[in-house]
Amino acid sequence: MNHQERLFLAIGEADPKLVARSERRRRSHWLPCGLAAAACLALVLALGRIFPFQTGPAVTPPDSQGPVITVPNLPENQGPGGGQLSLPEQGSEIGTLRLLRYTPESQNGAVDFLIYVNEEQFAVQESNGLYRIRSTHPLPETFPECGMDIAHLSGTSPSQAKAAAEAALQEHYPEMSSEELAAVLPGSLYLRASESLDEGSDEPEFWKAEQAELWFVDDGQGGTFTITSRYFLEAEEGLGARFRDMVSSFRVVDLNETVPDWMRELYAAVDRLSRALLCDDLSEVSDLLATETVADAYDENVWPDTTIISVDYSLDDDQNPAKATVSVKHRLNLTEGDSFSFLTMELVRRSGNWYLNWSGIEK
Amino acid sequence: MEDCAIIDLYWSRNPEAISRTCEKYGNYCRAVARNILPDRRDTEECVNDTWLKAWNAMPEDRPGLLAQYLGKITRNLALSRWRANRTEKRGGGELPLVLDELADCVSSADTLQAVEAGELAEAVNQFLHALPERECNLFLRRYWFAEPTAEIARRYGMRENTVRTILFRSRKKLQSYLEKEELL
Numbered sequence: 001m002n003h004q005e006r007l008f009l010a011i012g013e014a015d016p017k018l019v020a021r022s023e024r025r026r027r028s029h030w031l032p033c034g035l036a037a038a039a040c041l042a043l044v045l046a047l048g049r050i051f052p053f054q055t056g057p058a059v060t061p062p063d064s065q066g067p068v069i070t071v072p073n074l075p076e077n078q079g080p081g082g083g084q085l086s087l088p089e090q091g092s093e094i095g096t097l098r099l100l101r102y103t104p105e106s107q108n109g110a111v112d113f114l115i116y117v118n119e120e121q122f123a124v125q126e127s128n129g130l131y132r133i134r135s136t137h138p139l140p141e142t143f144p145e146c147g148m149d150i151a152h153l154s155g156t157s158p159s160q161a162k163a164a165a166e167a168a169l170q171e172h173y174p175e176m177s178s179e180e181l182a183a184v185l186p187g188s189l190y191l192r193a194s195e196s197l198d199e200g201s202d203e204p205e206f207w208k209a210e211q212a213e214l215w216f217v218d219d220g221q222g223g224t225f226t227i228t229s230r231y232f233l234e235a236e237e238g239l240g241a242r243f244r245d246m247v248s249s250f251r252v253v254d255l256n257e258t259v260p261d262w263m264r265e266l267y268a269a270v271d272r273l274s275r276a277l278l279c280d281d282l283s284e285v286s287d288l289l290a291t292e293t294v295a296d297a298y299d300e301n302v303w304p305d306t307t308i309i310s311v312d313y314s315l316d317d318d319q320n321p322a323k324a325t326v327s328v329k330h331r332l333n334l335t336e337g338d339s340f341s342f343l344t345m346e347l348v349r350r351s352g353n354w355y356l357n358w359s360g361i362e363k
Numbered sequence: 364m365e366d367c368a369i370i371d372l373y374w375s376r377n378p379e380a381i382s383r384t385c386e387k388y389g390n391y392c393r394a395v396a397r398n399i400l401p402d403r404r405d406t407e408e409c410v411n412d413t414w415l416k417a418w419n420a421m422p423e424d425r426p427g428l429l430a431q432y433l434g435k436i437t438r439n440l441a442l443s444r445w446r447a448n449r450t451e452k453r454g455g456g457e458l459p460l461v462l463d464e465l466a467d468c469v470s471s472a473d474t475l476q477a478v479e480a481g482e483l484a485e486a487v488n489q490f491l492h493a494l495p496e497r498e499c500n501l502f503l504r505r506y507w508f509a510e511p512t513a514e515i516a517r518r519y520g521m522r523e524n525t526v527r528t529i530l531f532r533s534r535k536k537l538q539s540y541l542e543k544e545e546l547l
Contacts, residue, residue: 001446003466003469004462004463004465004466004468004469005442005446005462006469006480006483007465007468007469007483007487008442008461008462008465008506009439009442009480009484010480010483010484010486010487011487011503011506011507012435012438012439012442012484012507013435013484013485013487013488014487014488014491014503014507015488015491015492016426016427016428016431016432016435017428018491018492018499018503019428019431019434019435019503019507020428020430020431021496021499021500022499022500022503022504022507022508023430024500181520181521181522182520194524207528207531207532209524233524233525233528234525234528234529234532236521236522236525237497237521237525237529
């Protein structure tokens with residue numbers, strides 16, 4: 001028996017529990033229609049201006065470093081100029097989008113979007129209308145550059161934008177595909193471009209083959225948002241997955257409608273409570289705790305390692321609710337693969353204010 | 364029928380144990396054998412031999428996880444049969460590729476021959492426990508089940524290239540681990 005056969009036999013003695021665990025198939029990434037859109041609570045970007053997208057899809061970011069976008073403080077009132085928000089279009093579900101209160105002055109042709117980015121993990125920079133999201137823990141220079149870019153093309157449909165992107169990317173990325181394993185952003189067009197892999201080449205090299213994923217989202221006003229994530233092959237399950245999580249939270253926002261006060265207050269309360277619970281520090285949210293609150297979470301600060309995937313709001317009444325059950329879907333770290341957990345909170349509304357009744361972690 | 368009830372049948376020497384096992388785990392063991400043995404008749408014989416071996420082994424054995432227990436028997440029988448076939452030039456299947464890949468870890472290991480099988484198995488098991496879940500799953504699908512990488516990619520909703528890359532890194536880690544443990 002040669003060495004490799006001996007090793008093969010030794011692997012056969014693996015712990016049966018590990019073998020059994022490997023039988024499980026992957027769960028679908030995408031949430032059922034009734035669940036909330038993806039959200040991450042740390043940073044909300046809302047952009048009130050459209051910048052013409054001049055150089056094609058944002059596969060290659062501009063060299064210039066734009067100003068760092070700071071986390072907006074949530075103003076007391078709605079945005080200036082009577083800017084308002086629309087409710088999501090998902091049946092009777094309320095709260096699909098977290099309320100956006102960072103609402104710049106509306107202007108003709110303005111299109112806003114929101115995306116949730118965990119600022120513990122990523123920084124956002126803007127330059128000439130191109131938004132660049134980069135890890136706060138950059139990889140060594142020997143690794144291919146990774147990041148996510150968001151740009152806008154006015155007067156261009158998603159299909160036109162996709163065709164232009166395909167043409168532009170063809171040279172560098174010979175492998176193109178429009179098929180997405182799991183729809184991250186339903187309703188958008190998708191393109192994946194992969195650097196060619198030479199099957200005959202030395203294996204140590206192909207792990208760093210460059211990958212680009214692009215989503216083309218109709219802005220509702222004749223234009224397209226282009227979201228581009230770039231990483232290398234081995235980072236697909238790491239950075240690539242985080243980018244996809246973020247992309248799934250992307251929404252074009254219509255500022256022409258309003259949301260009621262109770263909803264705005266609910267979103268604000270959930271925002272603060274989620275962070276406080278995951279940080280295991282409730283000192284800043286004592287005003288949101290009911291008299292006999294049972295606040296359970298992880299009993300340790302897990303916030304820096306957390307990616308929030310979505311926030312789902314269920315209400316007992318969509319006009320004048322007295323109770324809300326909120327489920328914050330999150331992932332603690334990527335070494336756990338697709339293992340998600342849920343921070344579930346029940347909030348009650350008394351005298352116009354929301355209070356946490358109980359919270360807990362569900363697997 | 365629950366696994367514990369099937370095991371009870373084995374322990375009470377009731378021949379129904381075999382038909383129940385075949386009913387519940389026939390396809391499972393067939394899949395394990397098929398990855399190693401390309402010939403369908405070989406696969407069937409290997410699966411039938413599995414029931415016989417299980418019959419002889421229980422009692423004394425009382426497996427906690429019956430599927431994996433049977434799968435391991437099938438796997439070992441399939442490997443033996445594959446080796447016999449190889450001498451008759453009737454090899455093939457996924458196993459040669461799997462073994463080629465494993466050769467990355469141990470090809471130059473002159474010392475491995477002297478290592479006890481149990482010691483090597485224990486080291487591999489510890490290594491697997493230390494791997495992240497996803498990586499460990501991929502490793503076992505490939506090197507325990509000898510599953511093709513395309514099938515693994517489908518199972519976990521990944522791209523095949525990603526699977527191959529992760530496996531490559533895992534093999535390198537295993538090699539380093541075995542060297543560190545002075546088994547290579």
